[in-house]
Amino acid sequence: MKRILLVGKPNSGKSLLFNQLTGLRQKVANFPGVTVDIKTGKFDGFELVDLPGAYSVHTLSKDEDIAIAQINKAMADDNTALLVCNLDATRLQSSLVFALHMQALARQHNKNVVFALNLYDEMQKIGHAIDTEKLSAELGSPVFAVSARTLFGIAEFKEALKAIAGGHQPVAQPEQLSAAPELIQQKARQMAASYGAKADILLKNQNRIDSFLLHHASGSLMFLLVMFFLFQSIFTFATPLMDGVEAGIAAIAEWSLSLMGEGMAADFIRDALFGGVGAFLVFVPQIMVLTLVIGLLEDSGYLARAALICHRPLSFFGISGRSFVPYLSAHACAIPAIMAARTIESPRKRLITMLTIPLMSCSARLPVYALLVAVFVPSTQYLGGLVSLQGVVFFGLYLFGIVTALCISLLLSRSSALDGKQSDMPFILELPSYRLPHWKPLIRRVVESGKLFIYRAGPIIFAVSVVIWVLGYFPQNGSLQDSYLGMIGHWIDPIFAPLGLDWRYGVAILMSFLAREVFVGALGTLFGIDGADEHIGDLASQLQA
Structure with missing residues:
Protein backbone atom coordinates (compact mmCIF):
# COMPACT_ATOMS: atom_id res chain seq x y z
CA MET A 1 0.00 0.00 0.00
CA LEU A 203 -0.52 38.34 19.51
CA LYS A 204 -2.47 41.39 20.66
CA ASN A 205 -5.13 39.53 22.62
CA GLN A 206 -2.75 36.77 23.64
CA ASN A 207 -0.24 39.20 25.13
CA ARG A 208 -2.96 41.03 27.02
CA ILE A 209 -4.18 37.79 28.64
CA ASP A 210 -0.63 36.57 29.25
CA SER A 211 0.25 39.78 31.06
CA PHE A 212 -2.24 38.69 33.72
CA LEU A 213 -1.88 34.88 33.66
CA LEU A 214 1.94 34.91 33.56
CA HIS A 215 2.45 37.71 36.10
CA HIS A 216 4.43 36.50 39.11
CA ALA A 217 1.63 37.48 41.53
CA SER A 218 -1.68 37.25 39.65
CA GLY A 219 -0.45 34.30 37.57
CA SER A 220 0.57 32.28 40.62
CA LEU A 221 -2.74 33.01 42.36
CA MET A 222 -4.70 32.06 39.24
CA PHE A 223 -2.72 28.83 38.92
CA LEU A 224 -3.56 27.82 42.49
CA LEU A 225 -7.23 28.66 41.90
CA VAL A 226 -7.31 26.62 38.69
CA MET A 227 -5.70 23.61 40.37
CA PHE A 228 -8.06 23.92 43.35
CA PHE A 229 -11.01 24.13 40.94
CA LEU A 230 -9.74 21.02 39.16
CA PHE A 231 -9.78 18.82 42.26
CA GLN A 232 -12.80 20.53 43.83
CA SER A 233 -14.82 19.75 40.69
CA ILE A 234 -14.05 16.04 41.03
CA PHE A 235 -16.04 15.91 44.25
CA THR A 236 -18.44 18.87 44.18
CA PHE A 237 -19.58 19.06 40.56
CA ALA A 238 -19.68 15.29 40.01
CA THR A 239 -22.04 14.76 42.96
CA PRO A 240 -25.32 15.15 40.98
CA LEU A 241 -24.09 12.65 38.39
CA MET A 242 -23.03 10.23 41.11
CA ASP A 243 -26.41 10.58 42.81
CA GLY A 244 -28.10 9.84 39.49
CA VAL A 245 -26.01 6.72 38.87
CA GLU A 246 -26.64 5.55 42.44
CA ALA A 247 -30.40 6.07 42.09
CA GLY A 248 -30.38 4.26 38.76
CA ILE A 249 -28.50 1.27 40.18
CA ALA A 250 -30.87 1.11 43.17
CA ALA A 251 -33.93 1.22 40.89
CA ILE A 252 -32.59 -1.49 38.57
CA ALA A 253 -31.65 -3.64 41.57
CA GLU A 254 -35.09 -3.29 43.14
CA TRP A 255 -36.82 -4.12 39.84
CA SER A 256 -34.57 -7.12 39.15
CA LEU A 257 -34.92 -8.57 42.63
CA SER A 258 -38.73 -8.17 42.57
CA LEU A 259 -38.84 -10.57 39.60
CA MET A 260 -36.70 -13.26 41.21
CA GLY A 261 -37.94 -13.86 44.71
CA GLU A 262 -35.75 -15.40 47.40
CA GLY A 263 -32.86 -17.78 46.82
CA MET A 264 -29.17 -18.09 46.06
CA ALA A 265 -29.44 -16.42 42.61
CA ALA A 266 -31.17 -13.39 44.11
CA ASP A 267 -28.53 -13.15 46.83
CA PHE A 268 -25.76 -13.30 44.21
CA ILE A 269 -27.29 -10.56 42.06
CA ARG A 270 -27.97 -8.33 45.07
CA ASP A 271 -24.65 -8.78 46.89
CA ALA A 272 -22.07 -9.48 44.18
CA LEU A 273 -23.50 -7.69 41.14
CA PHE A 274 -25.24 -4.63 42.58
CA GLY A 275 -23.35 -4.54 45.87
CA GLY A 276 -19.87 -5.06 44.41
CA VAL A 277 -19.86 -3.83 40.78
CA GLY A 278 -22.65 -1.30 41.44
CA ALA A 279 -20.70 0.35 44.26
CA PHE A 280 -17.78 0.85 41.86
CA LEU A 281 -19.89 2.29 39.01
CA VAL A 282 -21.10 5.13 41.24
CA PHE A 283 -17.64 6.73 41.06
CA VAL A 284 -17.23 6.64 37.25
CA PRO A 285 -18.66 10.20 36.81
CA GLN A 286 -15.71 11.54 38.79
CA ILE A 287 -13.30 10.04 36.25
CA MET A 288 -15.23 11.76 33.46
CA VAL A 289 -15.28 15.12 35.26
CA LEU A 290 -11.50 14.94 35.77
CA THR A 291 -10.99 14.23 32.06
CA LEU A 292 -13.31 17.09 31.11
CA VAL A 293 -11.53 19.72 33.22
CA ILE A 294 -8.05 18.64 32.05
CA GLY A 295 -9.32 18.68 28.46
CA LEU A 296 -10.61 22.24 28.88
CA LEU A 297 -7.21 23.33 30.21
CA GLU A 298 -5.45 21.67 27.27
CA ASP A 299 -7.71 23.02 24.53
CA SER A 300 -7.82 26.57 25.90
CA GLY A 301 -4.03 26.88 25.83
CA TYR A 302 -3.73 27.41 29.59
CA LEU A 303 -1.86 24.16 30.17
CA ALA A 304 1.25 25.49 28.42
CA ARG A 305 1.10 28.63 30.62
CA ALA A 306 0.80 26.45 33.71
CA ALA A 307 3.93 24.57 32.63
CA LEU A 308 5.75 27.89 32.26
CA ILE A 309 4.58 29.09 35.69
CA CYS A 310 5.71 25.81 37.26
CA HIS A 311 9.15 25.81 35.64
CA ARG A 312 10.93 27.87 38.30
CA PRO A 313 9.56 25.99 41.35
CA LEU A 314 9.95 22.61 39.61
CA SER A 315 13.55 23.38 38.66
CA PHE A 316 14.34 23.55 42.38
CA PHE A 317 13.34 19.86 42.59
CA GLY A 318 15.57 18.90 39.65
CA ILE A 319 12.91 18.83 36.92
CA SER A 320 11.46 21.40 34.51
CA GLY A 321 8.15 22.98 33.54
CA ARG A 322 7.69 20.28 30.91
CA SER A 323 7.27 17.77 33.75
CA PHE A 324 4.06 19.52 34.78
CA VAL A 325 1.93 18.03 31.99
CA PRO A 326 3.03 14.40 32.61
CA TYR A 327 2.43 14.97 36.33
CA LEU A 328 -1.05 16.33 35.66
CA SER A 329 -1.82 13.51 33.20
CA ALA A 330 -0.75 11.01 35.87
CA HIS A 331 -3.89 11.91 37.83
CA ALA A 332 -5.81 10.14 35.06
CA CYS A 333 -3.43 7.23 34.39
CA ALA A 334 0.30 6.73 34.93
CA ILE A 335 0.95 4.86 31.67
CA PRO A 336 0.11 7.66 29.17
CA ALA A 337 1.72 10.13 31.58
CA ILE A 338 5.02 8.23 31.36
CA MET A 339 4.69 8.25 27.56
CA ALA A 340 4.07 12.01 27.63
CA ALA A 341 7.37 12.45 29.50
CA ARG A 342 9.14 11.66 26.24
CA THR A 343 8.70 15.30 25.23
CA ILE A 344 11.13 16.38 27.99
CA GLU A 345 14.38 17.25 26.22
CA SER A 346 16.74 16.55 29.14
CA PRO A 347 17.43 12.79 29.61
CA ARG A 348 18.06 13.28 33.32
CA LYS A 349 14.87 15.25 33.97
CA ARG A 350 12.91 12.85 31.78
CA LEU A 351 14.08 9.87 33.85
CA ILE A 352 13.33 11.58 37.17
CA THR A 353 9.85 12.52 35.96
CA MET A 354 9.12 8.97 34.82
CA LEU A 355 10.32 7.48 38.12
CA THR A 356 8.12 9.77 40.23
CA ILE A 357 4.93 9.73 38.12
CA PRO A 358 3.54 6.60 39.88
CA LEU A 359 3.54 8.54 43.17
CA MET A 360 0.70 10.71 41.83
CA SER A 361 -2.85 9.66 42.66
CA CYS A 362 -4.20 8.13 39.45
CA SER A 363 -7.87 7.64 38.64
CA ALA A 364 -7.78 4.07 40.01
CA ARG A 365 -7.35 5.54 43.50
CA LEU A 366 -10.11 8.10 42.95
CA PRO A 367 -13.02 5.77 43.92
CA VAL A 368 -11.14 4.74 47.08
CA TYR A 369 -10.43 8.34 48.07
CA ALA A 370 -14.00 9.37 47.27
CA LEU A 371 -15.44 6.56 49.39
CA LEU A 372 -13.23 7.26 52.40
CA VAL A 373 -13.81 11.02 52.20
CA ALA A 374 -17.59 10.50 51.94
CA VAL A 375 -17.51 8.23 55.01
CA PHE A 376 -15.23 10.21 57.32
CA VAL A 377 -15.60 13.87 56.28
CA PRO A 378 -18.90 15.76 56.76
CA SER A 379 -20.42 17.35 53.66
CA THR A 380 -20.13 20.90 55.04
CA GLN A 381 -20.39 23.53 52.29
CA TYR A 382 -19.08 27.08 52.00
CA LEU A 383 -19.57 30.03 49.63
CA GLY A 384 -23.10 29.01 48.74
CA GLY A 385 -22.18 25.43 47.88
CA LEU A 386 -19.25 26.24 45.57
CA VAL A 387 -16.72 24.83 48.05
CA SER A 388 -17.23 21.75 50.22
CA LEU A 389 -15.13 20.42 53.08
CA GLN A 390 -15.05 17.04 51.36
CA GLY A 391 -13.57 18.68 48.26
CA VAL A 392 -10.91 20.42 50.36
CA VAL A 393 -9.86 17.12 51.98
CA PHE A 394 -9.93 15.48 48.56
CA PHE A 395 -7.58 18.19 47.27
CA GLY A 396 -5.33 17.57 50.27
CA LEU A 397 -5.01 13.87 49.44
CA TYR A 398 -3.94 14.65 45.89
CA LEU A 399 -1.63 17.40 47.13
CA PHE A 400 0.09 14.90 49.42
CA GLY A 401 0.90 12.70 46.40
CA ILE A 402 2.28 15.71 44.51
CA VAL A 403 4.46 16.82 47.43
CA THR A 404 5.76 13.27 47.87
CA ALA A 405 6.71 13.05 44.19
CA LEU A 406 8.52 16.40 44.38
CA CYS A 407 10.48 15.34 47.46
CA ILE A 408 11.59 12.13 45.74
CA SER A 409 12.49 14.17 42.63
CA LEU A 410 14.70 16.39 44.79
CA LEU A 411 16.48 13.35 46.25
CA LEU A 412 16.96 11.78 42.81
CA SER A 413 18.29 15.01 41.33
CA ARG A 414 20.93 15.13 44.07
CA SER A 415 21.76 11.43 43.69
CA SER A 416 25.06 10.36 42.17
CA ALA A 417 23.26 7.38 40.60
CA LEU A 418 22.03 9.68 37.81
CA ASP A 419 25.37 11.36 37.13
CA GLY A 420 25.47 9.68 33.74
CA LYS A 421 22.26 11.50 32.81
CA GLN A 422 23.53 15.06 33.19
CA SER A 423 21.25 17.64 31.59
CA ASP A 424 22.52 20.26 29.19
CA MET A 425 19.21 20.91 27.48
CA PRO A 426 17.46 24.29 27.77
CA PHE A 427 13.81 24.65 28.76
CA ILE A 428 11.99 25.54 25.53
CA LEU A 429 8.21 25.77 25.30
CA GLU A 430 6.13 27.41 22.60
CA LEU A 431 3.04 29.14 24.00
CA PRO A 432 0.02 28.29 21.83
CA SER A 433 -2.73 30.73 20.97
CA TYR A 434 -5.79 30.85 23.22
CA ARG A 435 -8.57 28.88 21.56
CA LEU A 436 -12.05 27.66 22.32
CA PRO A 437 -12.23 23.92 23.07
CA HIS A 438 -12.94 21.43 20.30
CA TRP A 439 -16.20 20.35 21.91
CA LYS A 440 -16.98 17.28 19.84
CA PRO A 441 -13.56 15.57 20.34
CA LEU A 442 -13.54 16.72 23.98
CA ILE A 443 -16.94 15.21 24.81
CA ARG A 444 -15.94 12.06 22.95
CA ARG A 445 -12.74 11.88 25.01
CA VAL A 446 -14.73 12.29 28.25
CA VAL A 447 -17.14 9.48 27.33
CA GLU A 448 -14.25 7.27 26.21
CA SER A 449 -12.48 7.81 29.55
CA GLY A 450 -15.52 6.50 31.44
CA LYS A 451 -15.93 3.54 29.09
CA LEU A 452 -12.23 2.69 29.22
CA PHE A 453 -12.23 2.79 33.02
CA ILE A 454 -15.25 0.47 33.16
CA TYR A 455 -13.83 -1.93 30.55
CA ARG A 456 -10.43 -2.03 32.24
CA ALA A 457 -11.49 -2.27 35.88
CA GLY A 458 -14.98 -3.77 35.52
CA PRO A 459 -13.99 -7.37 34.68
CA ILE A 460 -11.44 -7.47 37.53
CA ILE A 461 -13.95 -6.08 40.03
CA PHE A 462 -16.64 -8.50 38.84
CA ALA A 463 -14.27 -11.49 39.17
CA VAL A 464 -13.15 -10.41 42.64
CA SER A 465 -16.76 -9.78 43.69
CA VAL A 466 -17.74 -13.29 42.58
CA VAL A 467 -14.83 -14.87 44.47
CA ILE A 468 -15.58 -12.85 47.62
CA TRP A 469 -19.29 -13.67 47.39
CA VAL A 470 -18.65 -17.42 47.02
CA LEU A 471 -16.18 -17.44 49.92
CA GLY A 472 -18.50 -15.28 52.03
CA TYR A 473 -21.74 -17.15 51.23
CA PHE A 474 -20.63 -20.72 51.84
CA PRO A 475 -20.73 -23.02 53.69
CA GLN A 476 -23.43 -21.41 55.87
CA ASN A 477 -25.53 -19.84 53.05
CA GLY A 478 -25.03 -16.20 53.94
CA SER A 479 -23.56 -16.21 57.44
CA LEU A 480 -20.47 -14.09 56.86
CA GLN A 481 -18.89 -14.77 60.26
CA ASP A 482 -18.94 -18.55 59.71
CA SER A 483 -18.03 -18.52 56.01
CA TYR A 484 -14.73 -19.42 54.39
CA LEU A 485 -14.05 -15.71 53.97
CA GLY A 486 -14.79 -15.15 57.65
CA MET A 487 -12.20 -17.77 58.54
CA ILE A 488 -9.58 -16.08 56.35
CA GLY A 489 -10.54 -12.65 57.70
CA HIS A 490 -10.25 -13.66 61.34
CA TRP A 491 -6.88 -15.26 60.61
CA ILE A 492 -5.47 -11.93 59.29
CA ASP A 493 -7.40 -9.83 61.82
CA PRO A 494 -4.41 -9.34 64.22
CA ILE A 495 -2.55 -7.51 61.43
CA PHE A 496 -5.23 -4.84 61.00
CA ALA A 497 -6.65 -4.69 64.53
CA PRO A 498 -3.98 -2.20 65.77
CA LEU A 499 -5.17 0.18 63.02
CA GLY A 500 -8.73 0.04 64.31
CA LEU A 501 -9.95 -1.94 61.28
CA ASP A 502 -11.97 -5.12 61.48
CA TRP A 503 -11.28 -8.16 59.30
CA ARG A 504 -13.61 -7.07 56.48
CA TYR A 505 -11.41 -4.06 55.72
CA GLY A 506 -8.35 -6.32 55.86
CA VAL A 507 -9.85 -8.59 53.20
CA ALA A 508 -10.71 -5.61 50.98
CA ILE A 509 -7.18 -4.21 51.35
CA LEU A 510 -5.66 -7.56 50.34
CA MET A 511 -7.98 -7.76 47.32
CA SER A 512 -6.95 -4.24 46.26
CA PHE A 513 -3.46 -5.50 45.44
CA LEU A 514 -5.03 -6.81 42.19
CA ALA A 515 -6.22 -3.29 41.34
CA ARG A 516 -6.72 -0.32 43.64
CA GLU A 517 -10.33 0.28 42.68
CA VAL A 518 -11.22 -3.32 43.67
CA PHE A 519 -11.27 -2.07 47.29
CA VAL A 520 -14.65 -0.41 46.69
CA GLY A 521 -16.24 -3.42 45.02
CA ALA A 522 -14.88 -5.80 47.65
CA LEU A 523 -16.34 -3.75 50.52
CA GLY A 524 -19.63 -3.46 48.64
CA THR A 525 -19.86 -7.24 48.34
CA LEU A 526 -18.82 -7.84 51.95
CA PHE A 527 -21.33 -5.41 53.41
CA GLY A 528 -24.01 -6.69 51.04
CA ILE A 529 -23.56 -10.26 52.32
CA ASP A 530 -23.57 -8.93 55.87
CA GLY A 531 -27.19 -7.87 55.61
CA ALA A 532 -27.08 -4.18 54.68
CA ASP A 533 -29.60 -4.76 51.89
CA GLU A 534 -31.48 -1.54 52.43
CA HIS A 535 -28.60 0.58 51.09
CA ILE A 536 -27.90 -1.05 47.73
CA GLY A 537 -25.40 1.14 45.84
CA ASP A 538 -24.90 3.50 48.79
CA LEU A 539 -21.79 1.99 50.29
CA ALA A 540 -20.84 5.15 52.21
CA SER A 541 -24.05 4.96 54.24
CA GLN A 542 -23.36 1.30 55.03
CA LEU A 543 -19.86 2.08 56.29
CA GLN A 544 -21.11 5.01 58.37
CA ALA A 545 -23.80 2.79 59.92
Missing part, protein backbone atom coordinates in the same frame (compact mmCIF):
# COMPACT_ATOMS: atom_id res chain seq x y z
CA LYS A 2 1.32 3.44 -0.96
CA ARG A 3 2.07 5.75 1.95
CA ILE A 4 1.45 9.45 2.64
CA LEU A 5 3.51 11.09 5.39
CA LEU A 6 2.04 13.90 7.49
CA VAL A 7 4.68 16.05 9.20
CA GLY A 8 4.84 19.45 10.86
CA LYS A 9 5.84 21.34 13.95
CA PRO A 10 4.18 20.57 17.31
CA ASN A 11 0.80 22.05 18.17
CA SER A 12 -0.01 23.11 14.62
CA GLY A 13 -3.30 21.22 14.23
CA LYS A 14 -1.59 18.26 12.55
CA SER A 15 -3.27 15.51 14.57
CA LEU A 16 -6.71 17.08 14.08
CA LEU A 17 -6.05 17.22 10.34
CA PHE A 18 -5.06 13.54 10.49
CA ASN A 19 -8.40 12.75 12.18
CA GLN A 20 -10.36 14.65 9.53
CA LEU A 21 -8.59 12.83 6.70
CA THR A 22 -8.85 9.33 8.18
CA GLY A 23 -12.02 9.52 10.29
CA LEU A 24 -10.10 8.26 13.32
CA ARG A 25 -10.30 9.68 16.85
CA GLN A 26 -6.73 10.25 17.92
CA LYS A 27 -6.26 12.57 20.90
CA VAL A 28 -5.72 16.24 20.04
CA ALA A 29 -4.98 19.15 22.38
CA ASN A 30 -3.71 22.72 22.38
CA PHE A 31 -0.34 21.75 23.82
CA PRO A 32 2.94 20.88 22.07
CA GLY A 33 3.94 17.24 22.26
CA VAL A 34 0.51 15.57 22.43
CA THR A 35 1.45 13.22 19.59
CA VAL A 36 4.40 11.30 21.02
CA ASP A 37 4.09 8.18 18.90
CA ILE A 38 3.40 7.23 15.27
CA LYS A 39 -0.25 6.93 14.23
CA THR A 40 -1.53 5.42 10.99
CA GLY A 41 -4.88 5.39 9.24
CA LYS A 42 -6.52 4.73 5.88
CA PHE A 43 -7.09 7.54 3.38
CA ASP A 44 -8.66 6.55 0.04
CA GLY A 45 -6.51 3.46 -0.48
CA PHE A 46 -3.39 5.07 0.98
CA GLU A 47 -1.80 4.63 4.39
CA LEU A 48 -1.63 8.02 6.10
CA VAL A 49 1.12 8.24 8.73
CA ASP A 50 1.01 10.97 11.42
CA LEU A 51 4.51 11.49 12.82
CA PRO A 52 5.40 13.34 16.05
CA GLY A 53 5.86 17.09 15.65
CA ALA A 54 9.36 18.47 15.22
CA TYR A 55 10.76 22.00 15.08
CA SER A 56 13.89 21.14 13.14
CA VAL A 57 15.92 18.28 11.68
CA HIS A 58 18.40 19.08 14.47
CA THR A 59 16.52 17.22 17.19
CA LEU A 60 16.25 17.91 20.91
CA SER A 61 13.64 15.43 22.18
CA LYS A 62 12.98 11.71 21.78
CA ASP A 63 9.79 12.21 19.76
CA GLU A 64 11.70 14.48 17.35
CA ASP A 65 14.32 11.73 17.01
CA ILE A 66 11.55 9.26 16.11
CA ALA A 67 9.98 11.66 13.60
CA ILE A 68 13.21 12.52 11.77
CA ALA A 69 14.40 8.90 11.74
CA GLN A 70 11.07 7.74 10.29
CA ILE A 71 11.03 10.53 7.71
CA ASN A 72 14.52 9.64 6.49
CA LYS A 73 13.57 5.97 6.35
CA ALA A 74 10.31 6.67 4.51
CA MET A 75 12.00 8.96 1.96
CA ALA A 76 14.21 6.08 0.86
CA ASP A 77 11.16 3.80 0.50
CA ASP A 78 9.53 3.48 -2.93
CA ASN A 79 6.11 3.02 -1.25
CA THR A 80 6.15 6.65 -0.03
CA ALA A 81 4.01 8.50 -2.54
CA LEU A 82 3.71 11.94 -0.98
CA LEU A 83 4.91 14.16 1.86
CA VAL A 84 2.32 16.49 3.40
CA CYS A 85 3.82 19.37 5.42
CA ASN A 86 1.37 20.91 7.86
CA LEU A 87 1.90 24.67 8.31
CA ASP A 88 0.58 26.76 11.21
CA ALA A 89 -0.90 29.89 9.62
CA THR A 90 -0.53 31.77 12.91
CA ARG A 91 3.15 30.79 13.30
CA LEU A 92 4.17 30.84 9.66
CA GLN A 93 7.89 31.48 10.07
CA SER A 94 8.60 28.66 12.54
CA SER A 95 6.43 26.29 10.46
CA LEU A 96 8.27 27.14 7.26
CA VAL A 97 11.68 26.49 8.80
CA PHE A 98 10.85 22.82 9.33
CA ALA A 99 8.80 22.59 6.11
CA LEU A 100 11.65 23.89 3.94
CA HIS A 101 13.99 21.32 5.48
CA MET A 102 11.44 18.63 4.60
CA GLN A 103 11.03 19.99 1.08
CA ALA A 104 14.78 19.89 0.49
CA LEU A 105 14.91 16.32 1.80
CA ALA A 106 12.00 15.25 -0.41
CA ARG A 107 13.65 16.88 -3.43
CA GLN A 108 16.77 14.78 -2.84
CA HIS A 109 14.64 11.61 -3.00
CA ASN A 110 12.44 12.83 -5.86
CA LYS A 111 9.26 12.84 -3.74
CA ASN A 112 6.30 15.18 -4.17
CA VAL A 113 5.47 17.68 -1.41
CA VAL A 114 2.13 19.32 -0.55
CA PHE A 115 1.66 22.08 2.05
CA ALA A 116 -1.48 22.27 4.22
CA LEU A 117 -1.83 25.83 5.58
CA ASN A 118 -3.75 24.82 8.72
CA LEU A 119 -5.51 26.97 11.36
CA TYR A 120 -6.64 29.29 8.58
CA ASP A 121 -9.79 30.09 10.55
CA GLU A 122 -7.56 32.12 12.91
CA MET A 123 -6.50 34.26 9.93
CA GLN A 124 -10.12 34.77 8.91
CA LYS A 125 -10.97 36.02 12.40
CA ILE A 126 -8.53 38.92 12.09
CA GLY A 127 -9.44 39.57 8.45
CA HIS A 128 -6.09 38.54 7.00
CA ALA A 129 -5.93 36.61 3.72
CA ILE A 130 -2.86 34.66 2.64
CA ASP A 131 -2.29 34.47 -1.12
CA THR A 132 -1.81 30.71 -1.41
CA GLU A 133 -1.21 30.88 -5.17
CA LYS A 134 1.77 33.23 -4.82
CA LEU A 135 3.05 31.31 -1.79
CA SER A 136 2.72 28.09 -3.79
CA ALA A 137 4.62 29.60 -6.69
CA GLU A 138 7.43 30.75 -4.44
CA LEU A 139 7.65 27.40 -2.65
CA GLY A 140 7.36 25.43 -5.88
CA SER A 141 4.77 23.08 -4.32
CA PRO A 142 0.96 23.25 -3.93
CA VAL A 143 -0.33 25.12 -0.87
CA PHE A 144 -3.91 24.58 0.39
CA ALA A 145 -5.54 26.81 3.01
CA VAL A 146 -7.49 24.58 5.43
CA SER A 147 -8.90 24.54 8.93
CA ALA A 148 -9.12 21.09 10.47
CA ARG A 149 -11.32 22.55 13.17
CA THR A 150 -13.98 24.29 11.04
CA LEU A 151 -13.48 21.96 8.00
CA PHE A 152 -12.70 24.97 5.81
CA GLY A 153 -11.04 23.72 2.60
CA ILE A 154 -10.90 20.10 3.79
CA ALA A 155 -13.05 18.68 0.95
CA GLU A 156 -10.91 20.36 -1.74
CA PHE A 157 -7.74 19.29 0.04
CA LYS A 158 -8.86 15.64 0.09
CA GLU A 159 -9.55 15.65 -3.65
CA ALA A 160 -6.18 17.24 -4.38
CA LEU A 161 -4.37 14.68 -2.22
CA LYS A 162 -6.04 11.80 -4.05
CA ALA A 163 -5.01 13.20 -7.42
CA ILE A 164 -1.43 14.05 -6.46
CA ALA A 165 -0.71 10.88 -4.46
CA GLY A 166 -2.23 8.77 -7.23
CA GLY A 167 -0.01 10.42 -9.82
CA HIS A 168 -2.94 11.90 -11.76
CA GLN A 169 -1.93 15.51 -11.11
CA PRO A 170 1.66 16.50 -11.88
CA VAL A 171 3.48 18.63 -9.31
CA ALA A 172 6.13 21.12 -10.39
CA GLN A 173 9.44 20.38 -8.70
CA PRO A 174 10.87 23.30 -6.71
CA GLU A 175 14.30 24.66 -7.43
CA GLN A 176 17.09 22.94 -5.59
CA LEU A 177 17.28 24.60 -2.17
CA SER A 178 20.35 24.47 -0.01
CA ALA A 179 19.73 22.67 3.29
CA ALA A 180 21.98 25.13 5.11
CA PRO A 181 20.12 26.21 8.28
CA GLU A 182 20.96 29.92 7.90
CA LEU A 183 19.63 30.03 4.31
CA ILE A 184 16.43 28.22 5.30
CA GLN A 185 15.93 30.58 8.25
CA GLN A 186 16.39 33.56 5.94
CA LYS A 187 13.90 32.30 3.34
CA ALA A 188 11.33 31.37 6.03
CA ARG A 189 11.63 34.84 7.56
CA GLN A 190 11.22 36.50 4.15
CA MET A 191 8.13 34.48 3.17
CA ALA A 192 6.51 34.94 6.61
CA ALA A 193 6.99 38.71 6.28
CA SER A 194 5.46 38.68 2.77
CA TYR A 195 2.45 36.43 3.39
CA GLY A 196 1.88 36.03 7.13
CA ALA A 197 -0.04 38.34 9.46
CA LYS A 198 1.83 40.87 11.56
CA ALA A 199 2.88 39.50 14.94
CA ASP A 200 1.49 42.46 16.86
CA ILE A 201 -1.97 41.80 15.37
CA LEU A 202 -1.86 38.05 15.99
